[in-house]
Amino acid sequence: MHRERISDDVYVFTSGMYAQVTAGAILTPDGAIVIDTLPFPMETRQVIDYVERRCPGGIRYVIYTHYHADHTYGGYLFRNAQVISHELCRDLLLTRGEAGLQLARQQNASLAEVQLRLPDLVFSGELTLRLGGKTLVLTHSPGHTPDGITVYLKEDKILFAADTVMPVPYIVDGDADAMLKSLARLKTLPLENVVQGHGEIVLRGEISETINSSIGYLNKMQDAVASAMIANQSRDDLIREYDIESCGRSRIALNGLVQQLHAANLITTYDRFSMDKARLSARMRAVRAADKKSGKSAGKTTKTTAAGKSSTTRKSSTTGKSAAARKTAPARKSAGTRRR
Numbered sequence: 214m215h216r217e218r219i220s221d222d223v224y225v226f227t228s229g230m231y232a233q234v235t236a237g238a239i240l241t242p243d244g245a246i247v248i249d250t251l252p253f254p255m256e257t258r259q260v261i262d263y264v265e266r267r268c269p270g271g272i273r274y275v276i277y278t279h280y281h282a283d284h285t286y287g288g289y290l291f292r293n294a295q296v297i298s299h300e301l302c303r304d305l306l307l308t309r310g311e312a313g314l315q316l317a318r319q320q321n322a323s324l325a326e327v328q329l330r331l332p333d334l335v336f337s338g339e340l341t342l343r344l345g346g347k348t349l350v351l352t353h354s355p356g357h358t359p360d361g362i363t364v365y366l367k368e369d370k371i372l373f374a375a376d377t378v379m380p381v382p383y384i385v386d387g388d389a390d391a392m393l394k395s396l397a398r399l400k401t402l403p404l405e406n407v408v409q410g411h412g413e414i415v416l417r418g419e420i421s422e423t424i425n426s427s428i429g430y431l432n433k434m435q436d437a438v439a440s441a442m443i444a445n446q447s448r449d450d451l452i453r454e455y456d457i458e459s460c461g462r463s464r465i466a467l468n469g470l471v472q473q474l475h476a477a478n479l480i481t482t483y484d485r486f487s488m489d490k491a492r493l494s495a496r497m498r499a500v501r502a503a504d505k506k507s508g509k510s511a512g513k514t515t516k517t518t519a520a521g522k523s524s525t526t527r528k529s530s531t532t533g534k535s536a537a538a539r540k541t542a543p544a545r546k547s548a549g550t551r552r553r
């Protein structure tokens with residue numbers, strides 16, 4: 214486990230055992246707040262030891278940013294703390310938690326002792342928590358999951374973004390459009406540091422680029438799926454042709470795990486578009502509009518440059534198929550309204 218101090222009395226713990234998942238701790242004179250737990254008891258115990266030794270008030274609150282195992286399995290170790298989450302997080306733990314845990318225990322002996330710890334206090338929308346001179350704003354931030362939240366530490370301008378900000382946005386258990394809205398909201402906050410749910414801490418100078426690149430990824434990834442569907446390509450073609458780098462993100466983050474996450478995003482989106490023609494039509498129109506625009510003007514602004522780049526990739530990888538694809542357009546045009 215790796216520990217980092219990012220501000221006076223604010224720490225981030227990064228798992229060395231599972232996907233660089235993070236937990237945060239805010240130490241105040243009146244006690245500590247821990248944001249997410251680590252999946253393996255051994256590492257969560259290290260977090261607890263470290264915080265309790267420095268915080269005589271003990272750990273008062275644990276916040277779950279969403280219900281996924283890697284963020285909540287350590288919850289049972291915080292015996293004297295109140296656990297806070299979005300109300301959907303409690304619902305999801307109740308409906309899916311036990312089955313997931315049983316499976317996880319079978320697969321990994323180090324999880325044998327884990328018990329589900331349900332949240333004590335839930336909210337919808339937004340909750341402000343004040344303790345020992347610190348103000349934390351907990352805000353619903355769906356996209357990675359329906360129950361996701363972010364935690365904003367006002368005094369220090371630190372955002373615990375959880376899985377709303379990851380080395381690759383991951384929407385298999387969530388929704389790409391919801392994620393885009395959640396990411397857009399983050400751009401309105403004054404920020405010094407962003408603690409991602411997995412991976413390295415994002416520093417001030419990199420924050421807007423990181424958020425913009427997450428937004429860019431989600432758009433490019435969905436455009437890639439629409440392009441493949443316009444060209445009648447299979448899921449296998451889709452994965453072969455549109456790797457993570459073609460959607461603007463690094464392939465090496467999280468020790469390469471991001472490539473699997475990206476492939477899962479593509480397949481999920483392909484299946485969702487197959488079920489939801491309105492959404493597919495809106496995306497197809499956006500793809501065609503971008504193609505048209507990039508054909509007319511050569512990137513004066515950053516926006517057109519990005520559109521030009523992505524459409525170049527698309528054209529080179531689906532050469533000869535776009536004419537056929539355009540023929541299918543009128544039939545699909547009728548359904549759906551544009552979301553953006």
Ligand SMILES: [Zn+2]
Pocket residue numbers: 279281357376
């Ligand atoms: Zn997650």
